[in-house]
Amino acid sequence: QVQLVESGGGLVQAGGSLRLSCVASGHTFSTFAMAWFRQAPGKEREFVAAISRDGVTAQYGVSVSGRCTISKDNAKNTLYLQINSLKRDDTAVYYCAARPSVKYAGGFSENYNTWGQGTQVTVSS
Numbered sequence: 001q002v003q004l005v006e007s008g009g010g011l012v013q014a015g016g017s018l019r020l021s022c023v024a025s026g027h028t029f030s031t032f033a034m035a036w037f038r039q040a041p042g043k044e045r046e047f048v049a050a051i052s053r054d055g056v057t058a059q060y061g062v063s064v065s066g067r068c069t070i071s072k073d074n075a076k077n078t079l080y081l082q083i084n085s086l087k088r089d090d091t092a093v094y095y096c097a098a099r100p101s102v103k104y105a106g107g108f109s110e111n112y113n114t115w116g117q118g119t120q121v122t123v124s125s
Helices: none
Strands: 004-007 010-013 018-024 032-039 046-051 058-060 068-073 078-083 092-100 119-124
Touching: 004 092, 018 032, 018 092, 018 119, 032 068, 032 078, 046 068, 046 078, 058 068, 078 092
Parallel strands: 010 119
Antiparallel strands: 004 018, 018 078, 032 046, 032 092, 046 058, 068 078, 092 119
């Protein structure tokens, strides 16, 4: 069973940057399509970014487009999310998600069957 563990969240001032990490257990990370989602209090889960299993194809949600970069290091079993120019609206719990054995799974949460526990990102003004 694959396990995902996120880290890198915290309190940051508006305009700042963060890099989130998601480490996967197991030896088949290179076969996982992956993504980041987020959920703010009282709101539905929102798509942030997705990446293909080879790290070549990426897609971003509208709210973060131009401020985010998703990347995947198959040698380190790690998924990253770099977020720049943070806004208060970016405050949320950020989750990484995986879908084994597919090339790319896109921006729908239903396409992913493995989730991390989340990491809190809080942006202050």
